[in-house]
Amino acid sequence: QVQLQESGPGLVKPSQTLSLTCSVSGGSVSSGFHYWSWIRQPAGKALEWIGRIYVGGSTDYNPSLKSRVTISVDTSKNQFSLSLNSVTATDTAVYYCARDTLVHRDVSNYHYYYAMDVWGQGTMVTVSS
Amino acid sequence: DIQVTQSPSSLSASAGDRVTVTCRASQSIGSFLNWYQHKPGKAPKLLIYAASSLQSGVPSRFSGSGSGTDFTLTITSLQPDDSATYFCQQSYSSLTFGQGTKVEIK
Numbered sequence A: 001q002v003q004l005q006e007s008g009p010g011l012v013k014p015s016q017t018l019s020l021t022c023s024v025s026g027g028s029v030s031s032g033f034h035y036w037s038w039i040r041q042p043a044g045k046a047l048e049w050i051g052r053i054y055v056g057g058s059t060d061y062n063p064s065l066k067s068r069v070t071i072s073v074d075t076s077k078n079q080f081s082l083s084l085n086s087v088t089a090t091d092t093a094v095y096y097c098a099r100d101t102l103v104h105r106d107v108s109n110y111h112y113y114y115a116m117d118v119w120g121q122g123t124m125v126t127v128s129s
Numbered sequence B: 001d002i003q004v005t006q007s008p009s010s011l012s013a014s015a016g017d018r019v020t021v022t023c024r025a026s027q028s029i030g031s032f033l034n035w036y037q038h039k040p041g042k043a044p045k046l047l048i049y050a051a052s053s054l055q056s057g058v059p060s061r062f063s064g065s066g067s068g069t070d071f072t073l074t075i076t077s078l079q080p081d082d083s084a085t086y087f088c089q090q091s092y093s094s095l096t097f098g099q100g101t102k103v104e105i106k
Helices: none
Strands: A003-007 A018-025 A034-041 A048-054 A059-061 A069-074 A079-084 A093-106 A111-119 A123-127 B004-007 B010-013 B019-025 B033-038 B045-049 B062-067 B070-075 B084-090 B101-105
Touching: A003 A093, A003 A111, A018 A034, A018 A093, A018 A123, A034 A069, A034 A111, A048 A069, A048 A079, A048 A093, A059 A069, A079 A093, A111 B033, A111 B045, B004 B084, B010 B019, B019 B084, B019 B101, B033 B062, B045 B062, B070 B084
Parallel strands: B010 B101
Antiparallel strands: A003 A018, A018 A079, A034 A048, A034 A093, A048 A059, A069 A079, A093 A111, A093 A123, B004 B019, B019 B070, B033 B045, B033 B084, B062 B070, B084 B101
16 A cells, blocks of 8 residues: 655754655555645644645645745655745644545536545654754 | 634543534535544544545544534544544645544543
């Protein structure tokens, strides 16, 4: 089955760029009907969606983070990546990658339902000098 | 932004009990609501999608209902393995998550 694994530095200095990679195994990042997402959870707070990418390169970002975020995909390595610049302590969180799958279509209403059916276990990133 | 308010924040119930968790959206989201289970140190697990459809492999004691702004996750006959945090997520406009409900077994 498909598995996801986050990797990257656990400590980033303020004002620098946070970079994480999600490696996909047991499946292909190039497969259709999937977006590839990044989500984070600061300690004691709710999950926050960061953004997602489709294999063709199209992206959607959380408006509150859009100015600082870039998500990219590398089909040759079967992975996708997150870059978050100008980080501050408020970016300290557990970061998750996930596969966002088209799970249901209601063609009568042109409604397409997506859900995150595969997640990584998460990686803790601390922003501190 | 669509806000999703989840309640309660935590609950404690006995094995065999019926448990209900609710999510309320700040505006109508149709059936664009998913439910997940999250255990510490593990990857979150999709339980319910499109408000009421059971994800493959998920036990039938889990069910979801609702549409518009009010949604419910129900666990009938709570099992010890169900001790976890449950959260909802809307995908109608952008994506936002509920605050989570921690379920403990007495």
